Amino acid sequence: MSDVAQLAGVSHQTVSRVLNDHPNVRAETRARVVAAIEQLGYRRNTAARALVTRRTGAIGVVTEDSPLYGPTMTLIALENAARSGGMYVSVATVTRWDVPTVRASLEHYLDQGVDGVVVIASHDEAVRAVQAFSARVPVVMVGPAELDGDIPTVAVNQYAGARLATRHLLDLGHTDVLHVSGPSVWLDARSRERGWRDTMQQAGLQPRAPVPGDWTASTGFRIGTQLVARDRAGEERLPTAVFAANDQLALGLLHAFAESGVRVPHDVSVVGYDDVEGAAHFFPPLTTVTPDFVQLGRRCLDQLVAAMAREPAEPALVPAALTVRASTGPPRR
Structure with a gap:
């Protein structure tokens, strides 16, 4: 200088x-x-500056080693928000959510002297691992709607998003709406299933049991093929609409229906969740729930800054909207 x-x-x-x-x-x-x-x-000499300010301007992020759209978009939104606030992000990915793995990542960030840590995970094991770690640095979790204890949380309102999707199908006239769920160990999957079930029951409808799935298109394809086969064998009628727990499951369903000669939305409507890049170019273009990932990143940074200042913060829920495209329409039977 x-x-x-x-x-x-x-x-x-x-x-x-x-x-x-x-x-x-x-x-x-x-x-x-x-x-x-x-x-x-x-x-700037950041090391010298950190000695004076007791802040490094660095944020640690722990996330899953996975291509899933939601965690990836959350990471991008958080990094953009941090950079706009004059901070930078250091990322550690984990292959499994258990106490030793998460503890090792958090200990690594303590050694690096970060100002705070964000854990992006809507998973039961991740929650248990973070709660088991007695942090000496502020920690925010992205995914859980709220947690017991002092860990601030930020989440998309998955329950409300699922209600939007289901209500859209009911408003079109569907009364037989099947849900293809995500893995039960994921908080997001359980919230989406609960939103679908509550909306159906509040409309006076008793829904079929949800079909358990994961987050992959291959599983959606397998489930769609089985649904058509049971319908043609006279075992169980094809539902008039399917709400899939994410867009990849919906993509697999669309593929299975197309191969089987089932027309979407003429024979069955399909709704997804996440609004992944390219969802508007599925065939047909996919009706889906669109989370506000930009706001999610900003609210997450706000929560972390508050935690760094030792200020209390209420759990933050970020809204989702419904994006209607050509994969949904009125039932024909």
Whole structure:
């Protein structure tokens, strides 16, 4: 900073003001300082700054080693929000959610001196692992709607999103809406199933038992093929609508129905969840629930900043909207 000040012909304090975007610096002076910084290739000494401020500006993120759309979009949204706030993100992925694995990741971040840690996981084992860790750094969990104890949480309102999807199908006239669920150990999957079931029952309808699945298109394809086979064998009638727990399951269902000659939405309507990239170009384009991932990232950062300042924070629920496309229509029977 002294070299920059000397080259620009200003004081050390003026350089500091420019670096911190202080408003009380003349435009001409600011331009000279910026030119000197570029000429000298000056970079802040973050280690020295951390000694003074007791903050590194770094956030640790623990997430699953998985291509699932929701966690990936949450990570991107959080990184964008952190960068806008002058912080940066360090990411650690885990292959399994258990206490030793999560503890190792959190201990790693303690060694790195991060200001806080975000754990992106809507999974029972992840919750147990985080709760078992006595953190010496603020921790926020993304996924659970709320937790017992002092761990702040941020989540998409999965229950409300599922109700939107189911209500859309009921409003079209469907009374036989099947749910293909996600894995039962995932909080998101249970919330989506509960939203579907409650909406059906509140409409005076007793739904079929949900078909258990995972998050993959291959499972959706297998389930769709089985549904058609049972219908044609006279064992169980094909539902007029299916609400799938995510878009990949819905994609597999669409594939199975197309191969079997079942027309969507003429014979059966299909709704997904997540609004993945390309969902508008499925065949037919998929009606799906669209979470607000941008707001999710911002609320997560807000929760972490509050935790770093030792301020109380209520659990944050982020809304989801329904995006209606061509995969849903009125029942024909």
